[in-house]
Amino acid sequence: SRLARLVCTLRFRIFLELKMMIMGVVSGLRVLTWAIVLLLMLIYVVGVAMTTLLEKEPEFMDMRSSMFTLFRCWTDGCSAIDGTPLFERIRKEYGFHWMVFHILMTMFITVGLFNL
Incomplete structure (x- = not known):
């Protein structure tokens, strides 16, 4: 009901663009919800x-740490606890295929999922 009152107050011409933006956000909530669910499933x-x-790495020693590290890597920045690039360190220790995996997953998340 509060949203309906807000929309009614936006009948003024000056608020037309604001009304369009609010209606766009509200209509996109279903897609946003499913994008978040898909991201959480991939993270899990x-x-x-x-x-x-990679259980001997401190960032991946348990599920909670792994999921938080993956969330950080795919949304913000991917650095280890000491501030060094995480997947560069993993590439040196475990091989180049981890870097390819990281690049493919990051591209899928940023280009595919975030553009829904």
Whole structure:
């Protein structure tokens, strides 16, 4: 009901663009919700794999750490606890295929999922 009152107050011509923006956000909430669900599912599945394969790394020693690290890597920045680039360190220690995996997953998330 508050949203309806807000929309009614936006009948003035000066607020036309604001009204259009609010209606766009409201109509896009379903897609946004499913994008978040898909991102969380990917974080969980890849987190299980990373915890299993890289459990001696402090960023992947348990599921909670793995999921938070993956969330950070795919949304903000991917650095280790000491501030060094995380996947560069993993590439040196475990091989180049981890860097390819990281690049492919990051491209899928940023180009595919974030553009829904």
